[in-house]
Amino acid sequence: MTVSYENSKIIFDGIKAAGIRTVSALPETWLGLLLQRAEDDPELELIQVAKEEEAIGVAAGAYFAGEPHLLLMQNHGFLAAINGIVSLAQLYSIPLCMLIALRGHWGEPYAWHTRGGIVTEGVLRALAIPFEYARDPDKVATQIRDAYTFSESSLSPVALLLTRDLMED
Amino acid sequence: MERAQCLELLYPELQDKLVVTIMGACAQELYDLGHRENFFYLQHAMGLASSIGLGLALHLPEERVVVLDGDGSVLMNLGTLTTLARYRPRNLLHIIFDNESLLSTGGFDSQTTSGITNLAAIARGAGIQHVATAGTLMEFGEAALEALERDDLSVIVAKVDAVGPDLYGMDLQLPENAFRFRRHILDRKRA
Numbered sequence: 154m155t156v157s158y159e160n161s162k163i164i165f166d167g168i169k170a171a172g173i174r175t176v177s178a179l180p181e182t183w184l185g186l187l188l189q190r191a192e193d194d195p196e197l198e199l200i201q202v203a204k205e206e207e208a209i210g211v212a213a214g215a216y217f218a219g220e221p222h223l224l225l226m227q228n229h230g231f232l233a234a235i236n237g238i239v240s241l242a243q244l245y246s247i248p249l250c251m252l253i254a255l256r257g258h259w260g261e262p263y264a265w266h267t268r269g270g271i272v273t274e275g276v277l278r279a280l281a282i283p284f285e286y287a288r289d290p291d292k293v294a295t296q297i298r299d300a301y302t303f304s305e306s307s308l309s310p311v312a313l314l315l316t317r318d319l320m321e322d
Numbered sequence: 323m324e325r326a327q328c329l330e331l332l333y334p335e336l337q338d339k340l341v342v343t344i345m346g347a348c349a350q351e352l353y354d355l356g357h358r359e360n361f362f363y364l365q366h367a368m369g370l371a372s373s374i375g376l377g378l379a380l381h382l383p384e385e386r387v388v389v390l391d392g393d394g395s396v397l398m399n400l401g402t403l404t405t406l407a408r409y410r411p412r413n414l415l416h417i418i419f420d421n422e423s424l425l426s427t428g429g430f431d432s433q434t435t436s437g438i439t440n441l442a443a444i445a446r447g448a449g450i451q452h453v454a455t456a457g458t459l460m461e462f463g464e465a466a467l468e469a470l471e472r473d474d475l476s477v478i479v480a481k482v483d484a485v486g487p488d489l490y491g492m493d494l495q496l497p498e499n500a501f502r503f504r505r506h507i508l509d510r511k512r513a
Contacts, residue, residue, distance in 0.1 A: 200380065203401030210370035214377015217504045219511060240366035245500040
């Protein structure tokens with residue numbers, strides 16, 4: 154299994170088409186090709202954090218600055234960022250548009266990813282974070298745009314889960 | 323030296339800066355000096371004040387950003403110092419009031435108590451070029467003025483007494499603070 158070059162490009166183009174100017178991220182395998190593109194593209198600024206919870210703060214700063222921002226992280230990073238999501242974003246009504254690599258789900262061969270994959274949807278529901286699964290390369294650009302639009306209108310975190318179907322060849 | 327004295331000294335300089343504070347005593351003491359639309363009080367999410375400051379500084383290169391942080395909060399997000407060093411926003415001043423105590427949650431010792439952990443050394447080790455320490459009000463004032471005149475990322479670790487205000491309370495709801503802070507910034511961008 155390799156990370157899909159073609160679909161990484163489609164997602165990257167979708168992020169740009171949604172009007173996003175800066176992205177905060179912590180690298181992970183499925184996001185690697187996307188982040189490389191972001192690094193190489195002068196129109197998109199990439200801010201790499203040391204831990205995902207920092208990105209919640211960076212995203213809040215971008216929102217206060219009125220700059221369209223998106224967060225890229227693995228689901229385990231989402232789990233590590235929860236206090237920031239709850240006690241900064243949700244408490245202060247700050248939107249977050251999160252693209253989350255859903256590791257440890259259907260077809261996962263690696264044991265270490267599985268527990269986080271199993272609980273991700275339940276945690277999103279518990280936090281009342283609206284989410285959708287991205288499986289189809291033909292739809293993902295629209296899903297990114299819609300996620301961003303909804304996060305801004307609802308002043309809420311919103312999650313788009315990037316699945317194995319989309320991210321691997 | 324008390325944090326409230328530092329804030330009082332700094333207050334005139336904060337009129338035109340974007341200011342992010344941590345929760346509790348630090349937020350209250352700034353508020354008590356007089357709330358301004360350019361102040362954002364992070365009343366929870368410990369550790370993220372500096373990350374918000376980084377997000378502001380990187381997205382608003384024309385503004386100057388001041389983060390008023392504390393030892394307990396920084397200890398919860400030490401990685402932030404490495405991210406600040408990596409992106410080195412030249413318009414960010416990160417002030418860490420180190421009272422060697424988790425004052426706002428009961429006055430328990432922190433890892434910096436009795437100088438066990440040295441936050442200034444951690445900031446330098448993270449790669450931040452301009453790190454000052456202040457033990458007196460005079461040192462704090464000089465370090466702050468130098469940092470505000472410098473066109474580079476600066477950190478000041480100010481050793482302060484573990485004391486806070488007697489009374490807590492703000493006439494400001496949390497989302498209201500966020501909405502007004504953002505509107506203020508957008509108005510400044512348009513001006």
